[in-house]
Amino acid sequence: MLSAELSTTLQDIAQTLGLESEQGKALSQFLDKGFPTSKWEEWKYTSLKDFNGIDRNWFPKGNSNSPISADWAELIIRSSNAYLSIDKTSSNDGIEVLNFNEFIQKCPDFLEIWTSKKPILDQNSLFDLNVALSPQHPVIWIKKDVEISQAILHQYQVNSIEKASSVQSRLLIYVEEGAKATLIEQQTSTGTADILSNFVQEIFVSKGAQFTYLKDQDFQQGVSHIDHTFIYQAEGSQVDTFTFSLNASLIRNNLHFYIEGPQVVSNLNGLYVPGENQLMDSHTVVDHRMPHAESNELYKGVLMGNATGVFNGKIFVRQDAQKTNAFQSCRNVLASTRATMNTKPQLEIWADDVKCSHGTTTGQLNEEALFYMRSRGISLPAARTLLLLAFVQEVINKVEHPVLRESLTEKIVAKIQQSVDLSN
Numbered sequence: 001m002l003s004a005e006l007s008t009t010l011q012d013i014a015q016t017l018g019l020e021s022e023q024g025k026a027l028s029q030f031l032d033k034g035f036p037t038s039k040w041e042e043w044k045y046t047s048l049k050d051f052n053g054i055d056r057n058w059f060p061k062g063n064s065n066s067p068i069s070a071d072w073a074e075l076i077i078r079s080s081n082a083y084l085s086i087d088k089t090s091s092n093d094g095i096e097v098l099n100f101n102e103f104i105q106k107c108p109d110f111l112e113i114w115t116s117k118k119p120i121l122d123q124n125s126l127f128d129l130n131v132a133l134s135p136q137h138p139v140i141w142i143k144k145d146v147e148i149s150q151a152i153l154h155q156y157q158v159n160s161i162e163k164a165s166s167v168q169s170r171l172l173i174y175v176e177e178g179a180k181a182t183l184i185e186q187q188t189s190t191g192t193a194d195i196l197s198n199f200v201q202e203i204f205v206s207k208g209a210q211f212t213y214l215k216d217q218d219f220q221q222g223v224s225h226i227d228h229t230f231i232y233q234a235e236g237s238q239v240d241t242f243t244f245s246l247n248a249s250l251i252r253n254n255l256h257f258y259i260e261g262p263q264v265v266s267n268l269n270g271l272y273v274p275g276e277n278q279l280m281d282s283h284t285v286v287d288h289r290m291p292h293a294e295s296n297e298l299y300k301g302v303l304m305g306n307a308t309g310v311f312n313g314k315i316f317v318r319q320d321a322q323k324t325n326a327f328q329s330c331r332n333v334l335a336s337t338r339a340t341m342n343t344k345p346q347l348e349i350w351a352d353d354v355k356c357s358h359g360t361t362t363g364q365l366n367e368e369a370l371f372y373m374r375s376r377g378i379s380l381p382a383a384r385t386l387l388l389l390a391f392v393q394e395v396i397n398k399v400e401h402p403v404l405r406e407s408l409t410e411k412i413v414a415k416i417q418q419s420v421d422l423s424n
Helices: 004-017 022-033 049-053 100-106 110-116 125-133 367-375 380-396 402-422
Strands: 095-099 138-142 151-159 165-175 180-190 195-205 210-218 223-233 238-247 250-259 265-272 279-288 294-303 308-317 324-334 340-349 354-363
Touching: 004 022, 004 125, 022 125, 095 100, 100 110, 100 138, 100 165, 125 165, 125 195, 125 223, 151 165, 151 195, 180 195, 180 223, 195 210, 210 223, 210 250, 210 402, 223 238, 238 250, 238 279, 238 402, 250 265, 265 279, 265 380, 279 294, 279 324, 294 308, 294 340, 294 380, 308 324, 308 354, 324 340, 324 380, 340 354, 367 380, 380 402
Parallel strands: 138 165, 151 180, 165 195, 180 210, 195 223, 210 238, 223 250, 238 265, 250 279, 265 294, 279 308, 294 324, 308 340, 324 354
Antiparallel strands: 095 138
16 A cells, blocks of 8 residues: 555645546546555566655656646657657658647547557556556657658656656557558666656557567666556557567566457567566566467566566467467576576467467576586686577567667677676
8 A cells, every 4th residue: 555645645646637537537546556566466576565655756857747747758869870760740751750639630530449449457557657647648650551661769768866756658659551660669767866667658550560669678777667568450460579678676568469350460579687686577468359360479588696587478369369379488597596587378268279379488507508618618607698698699689670689789798798797
């Protein structure tokens, strides 16, 4: 339960928002639930119980999330040939970036799609908190039959230089029929104070569209990042996601796919490398609601120091989702005797003509391989680094963008080397 001080603060904010408004109702729902604890099944290994007693700066400067303000976080674009340059006021090659209200005025047909969505929100009080405190949010609108050859770069940065802060942000992406695009999201932070980053992305991929979404999560220690991504796929669409969790005190990724048409392909790829005093939790849901669809899920983890990892992957195959192919794999290496990994793959199938499988493994580095490399004159730290890099390379090599692939490899190698050096 929330502390008395925090409860009073949020009740005052609810009054400001209006108790009968959508935001006010959402905040009231959060007040009833509080932050998740280990008693919540979906948060068994990632308790946020301590957050119930922290009174934060709920609208820190520089993050543009006050409910009184109409500001919203803009897209920040690198000025290089590696990425497509757009801003929140321009249109570029069939892309438009605008706030939600402007988007609905220009694309009223989307309102029916928006109101008919049916996400699974069990034990997700952080979603209510986000709805309450991030009323304005940007929309990336990719127009019909547009093919974007360069990757779009979204730099998501949270800032805190004073007291503990909470940053609530949202992003909506609408990919129209037949479009094709790639979005790279670099998630970073500045400042030294404790930050709770609570980010919601809702992605709608229309008939025959193709969308690739890559997350590079590289926060400073002291950041707790809760990431909710809801992806809705229509007939004949394909979505490829990559989630690279590199640094933060705590990262919780809730990645949900809702397959709402036949002939859909959904590919989920994840890699997490938590180190000392870091917890990384991947919760995935693939909800097959229509027939003749395919999902492929590959997650890998390297856990160092006293790190904690969590993987909970759910696949639902509804009664109407005949001819479904759904595959899930989670593999982990404990690079330290102090590291802990918790896994829970789940399948719930109501259809009878399907091909589904799931599996998870957790182990340590192969001692025979280490011995062989050392017998060839390779030092123990170098041998461990090479073996761990080889283990994660399967996921990295799937990234088609060369600049990002190189950057990820360099950062992961540096983190592994630092951990290996500290352990010797």
